[in-house]
Amino acid sequence: MTALTLTNVNKSFGTVHVLKDINIEVNEGEFVVFVGPSGCGKSTLLRTIAGLEDVTSGEVRIAGEVVNQTPPSKRGIAMVFQSYALYPHLNVRGNMSLALKQAKESKATIEARVAEASRMLSLGDYLDRFPSELSGGQRQRVAIGRAIVRHPKLFLFDEPLSNLDAALRMNTRLEIANLHEQLGATMVYVTHDQTEAMTLADKIVVLRDGCVEQIGSPMELYNNPANQFVAGFLGSPAMNFLPANLLEDGSPNTLGVRPEDLMLDPAGPLEITTKHVEHLGGDTNVIADCHGHQITLRLFGQHAIHSGAALRLGVAEGKSFFFDAKGNRLR
Amino acid sequence: MHKPRIRWHIAIFLAPAVLIYTSVMIFPLFNTLRLALFSKVDQERVYVGLENFRTLFFDPIWSEQFWNALGNNFWFFLVHMLVQNPIGIALAALLSHPRLRFAALYRSAIFIPTILSFVIVGFAWKLILSPIWGIAPSMLDAVGLKSLFAPWLGKEEYALTTLAMISVWQFVGIPMMLIYAALLSIPEEMLEAGEIDGVTGFAAFWKIKLPLILPSIGIISILTFVGNFNAFDLIYASQGALAGPDFSTDILGTFMYRTFFGFQLQLGDPHMGSAIAGAMFAIILVGVCLYLFGIQTRMRRYQL
Numbered sequence: 001m002t003a004l005t006l007t008n009v010n011k012s013f014g015t016v017h018v019l020k021d022i023n024i025e026v027n028e029g030e031f032v033v034f035v036g037p038s039g040c041g042k043s044t045l046l047r048t049i050a051g052l053e054d055v056t057s058g059e060v061r062i063a064g065e066v067v068n069q070t071p072p073s074k075r076g077i078a079m080v081f082q083s084y085a086l087y088p089h090l091n092v093r094g095n096m097s098l099a100l101k102q103a104k105e106s107k108a109t110i111e112a113r114v115a116e117a118s119r120m121l122s123l124g125d126y127l128d129r130f131p132s133e134l135s136g137g138q139r140q141r142v143a144i145g146r147a148i149v150r151h152p153k154l155f156l157f158d159e160p161l162s163n164l165d166a167a168l169r170m171n172t173r174l175e176i177a178n179l180h181e182q183l184g185a186t187m188v189y190v191t192h193d194q195t196e197a198m199t200l201a202d203k204i205v206v207l208r209d210g211c212v213e214q215i216g217s218p219m220e221l222y223n224n225p226a227n228q229f230v231a232g233f234l235g236s237p238a239m240n241f242l243p244a245n246l247l248e249d250g251s252p253n254t255l256g257v258r259p260e261d262l263m264l265d266p267a268g269p270l271e272i273t274t275k276h277v278e279h280l281g282g283d284t285n286v287i288a289d290c291h292g293h294q295i296t297l298r299l300f301g302q303h304a305i306h307s308g309a310a311l312r313l314g315v316a317e318g319k320s321f322f323f324d325a326k327g328n329r330l331r
Numbered sequence: 332m333h334k335p336r337i338r339w340h341i342a343i344f345l346a347p348a349v350l351i352y353t354s355v356m357i358f359p360l361f362n363t364l365r366l367a368l369f370s371k372v373d374q375e376r377v378y379v380g381l382e383n384f385r386t387l388f389f390d391p392i393w394s395e396q397f398w399n400a401l402g403n404n405f406w407f408f409l410v411h412m413l414v415q416n417p418i419g420i421a422l423a424a425l426l427s428h429p430r431l432r433f434a435a436l437y438r439s440a441i442f443i444p445t446i447l448s449f450v451i452v453g454f455a456w457k458l459i460l461s462p463i464w465g466i467a468p469s470m471l472d473a474v475g476l477k478s479l480f481a482p483w484l485g486k487e488e489y490a491l492t493t494l495a496m497i498s499v500w501q502f503v504g505i506p507m508m509l510i511y512a513a514l515l516s517i518p519e520e521m522l523e524a525g526e527i528d529g530v531t532g533f534a535a536f537w538k539i540k541l542p543l544i545l546p547s548i549g550i551i552s553i554l555t556f557v558g559n560f561n562a563f564d565l566i567y568a569s570q571g572a573l574a575g576p577d578f579s580t581d582i583l584g585t586f587m588y589r590t591f592f593g594f595q596l597q598l599g600d601p602h603m604g605s606a607i608a609g610a611m612f613a614i615i616l617v618g619v620c621l622y623l624f625g626i627q628t629r630m631r632r633y634q635l
Contacts, residue, residue: 052523073529085524089542098538099528146528 001064003028003154003186004049009058011041011048011210018044020210022058026188026203031180034190035197035233036207042190043158045207049188050079050156063153073099078147079156082163084139086131092118092142093127096149110149117148120182121175137168144179157189161196173199194234198222206230228327231256237285237296244322246270246291247315253330254323259285259298261319268314270295274307286311360612367605383606397607399578400586401614403491407582408559410495411502416551418499419506420544424536426507427514438511442504453568456497460484484569487579494580498565502558506551513547514540546630553622560615563588583611 004026011019018041026032034042047053049060051072060067067075078099086095093114100110118124121141131139140160147155157176161169177200180187191197197204198218206213206221206229214226218234225231231239237259244251247269262270272288272295279302286297286305290313297313305311322330370379387393422441426434444452460467462482471480483493517540525531525539563584566574572594574581589597591604 050527052526071529071531072527073531077527079524079527081520081524083518083520085518085520087521087524087539089539098525098530102529102534102538146524150528 001028002026002061003030003063004032004188005059005061005064006045006049007059007061009045009048009060010056011044011053012056018210019048019055022210022212024205024212024215026186028186029184031177031187031189031200031202032205033197033201033203034188034205034207035192035194036213037233038192040207041210042192042207046079046156046158046188046190049154050077051075073102076153077156078150078152078154079158080140080143080147080160082159084131084143084163086139086142086146088131091128091130092123092134092145095131095142096145099146099150113149113151114145117145120148120179121145136164137172140164140172141175144176148179148183153186155185155187157187159191160189161191161193176200195236198234204234206233225321225329227329228254228256228323231321231323231329237298239321240293240295241323242270242290242293242295247320251322252325254325254327256321256323257315257319259296260300261316262295262297262313263316264299264311265314266312268312270313270315272297272311272313274305274309274311276307277305363605364609364612366601367609370602371600383602384610387603387606387610393603396578396581396586397610400581400583403580404560404562404582406491407495407498407562408556410492411499411555411559412552414496415499415503416506416548416555419503419551420510420548422503422507423510423514424540426511438508441507444501445504447501449564450568452497452501453565457484457569460493485576487576490570490576491580494566494569497569498562501565505554509547509551510544513544517543549622549627549630553619556618556622557615560611560618583607583614587611 002025004024006022006024009019009022010017022045024032034045036042044053048055049062051067051070055068062075062077072079087098090098096114096117097110100113105113114127118127121144123138123141123145126134126138126142131142134142140163143160160176161172164172173196176187176189180200189196189200201218203215204218204221205215208229214221214230216224221230221234225234228241232241235258239256239258240262242255242257244253244255247255270290272290274286274288275294276287278285278287281302282300284299284301284303284305286299286303288295288297288311295313324330367383368378368380369376370383371377387397422437425431426438428434431437459465460483462468462480462485468477468480471477481489483489522535522539525535530538561584562582566580566582566585567588570580570585572585572589574585587604587607588594590607591599591601593599
């Protein structure tokens with residue numbers, strides 16, 4: 001059964017067309033990540049699913065039911081906001097139980113649900129604290145707890161990690177992944193960070209300028225990008241784009257090679273001048289100039305390369321992508 | 332040896348403010364309080380201690396007037412708390428509605444009376460409500476409600492309430508503006524979180540917005556309290572210093588004015604006047620302290 005179906009969803013603010021014919025299907029229990037650069041409409045898309053924005057045309061179905069006219073609280077969803085949006089005048093317990101109280105659930109049910117969520121998120125010791133007395137990571141967990149207690153059919157996350165520092169972000173990312181496993185719930189997650197997308201998702205939806213560029217599993221998108229945008233957006237360091245005539249004379253197309261698919265090869269076709277070397281211990285990143293184009297090379301292990309060195313590179317067999325002038329993949 | 336330097340610049344920079352504040356606020360305040368401890372006997376100023384206060388509170392002629400004025404003042408304050416502030420909050424809630432058109436126009440229109448002079452407001456309302464040449468009777472007549480009209484400012488049982496309502500009309504813009512600002516500072520995402528939790532409309536107001544604007548409501552209450560217990564101008568402009576009919580609109584301000592400066596046949600008595608001013612000061616001080624130490628310290632300020 002599909003948990004969420006978007007059919008030809010369009011959204012305009014006045015004359016600005018923000019979402020253009022979005023078609024997405026999310027299966028039960030899937031973790032779907034909407035990813036794209038800022039301003040691509042991913043948050044707007046999430047808000048239309050939540051019901052905070054009405055769609056201009058098209059259909060939103062949650063668990064098979066059309067919810068275009070359903071208010072957010074009746075859609076069977078729960079949302080975690082970027083700023084957490086906790087109620088500052090309520091303690092952790094109050095924050096988690098407000099929705100249930102509003103839905104007139106019995107006291108025993110509320111108690112049980114809050115206990116369950118706080119055990120899952122190890123918030124038991126903080127139930128009587130106010131949001132201002134919690135750290136960023138704890139607030140984040142309360143926001144997630146507020147979603148869990150509602151037992152939603154669909155969890156929506158709007159860039160939930162962007163206010164956390166790097167170390168905490170990684171932990172929380174793992175926690176969210178664990179939570180997904182424990183609950184087996186369907187989750188839709190918005191981020192601009194491709195690492196989060198790659199690590200969390202069962203399915204990634206890449207958006208650009210209000211259009212879906214490609215949908216697929218992380219490895220599908222990584223190994224088989226539909227166009228130059230998807231190829232360049234996923235992967236870190238990003239894919240190198242060079243004029244294809246460096247390899248084949250006279251080709252008007254663009255060549256894309258991932259940094260790890262380049263290798264040092266004295267007989268290779270690409271001639272580079274090293275500009276900068278990043279020694280990361282496990283990897284060595286070489287940023288170099290190749291006929292006026294910047295190129296990044298990722299070598300495994302430690303290499304004694306100095307900036308200014310002239311090298312020749314080869315491309316791993318079958319690992320080069322070609323794109324036409326419009327950015328479409330040539331196969 | 333390190334010699335402790337006298338930091339003259341601190342004193343110099345503080346001096347202008349301290350001097351001005353002392354000369355126009357602190358000195359007059361204490362001098363008034365000092366004046367209350369004296370009395371005039373045979374053209375001589377003599378120190379009488381707290382005798383003036385004893386007269387004010389226990390002499391039947393004085394105490395009757397004092398308790399009347401104090402009671403009226405509490406009623407005046409109560410009307411503001413029960414009418415002005417709830418209406419101000421309601422108007423602010425309406426104004427902050429995102430789909431309201433012409434919000435800026437309403438905001439200005441409601442706020443404009445605040446900048447008018449008391450004299451103009453008092454006089455204009457006196458004319459409007461006059462049973463002889465006022466427009467209120469004929470306007471009520473036009474909608475068939477003439478039977479409801481009464482000479483509101485001229486009847487003992489209505490006059491004070493009518494004046495309080497005029498004051499409410501004039502100042503409702505202030506709580507509205509303060510609450511409006513507080514409502515605007517509530518983050519949009521928090522209200523959206525409420526929307527997802529099913530807390531919308533009135534529930535959103537009671538359960539999310541109201542708790543967050545409580546500190547502002549506290550500030551407004553204390554401002555109303557201080558303003559009302561210092562009030563004088565509106566009553567004086569519309570009813571005169573005798574605060575008629577039959578002292579039914581007399582509040583502490585008009586009582587103090589009459590006593591201090593004299594009015595018609597009554598001779599001015601600066602010493603008794605100062606005693607009343609001292610009592611007013613004490614009442615306001617106690618009220619403000621009750622608020623600051625009793626309520627505000629217990630009120631949680633939320634970081635939004």
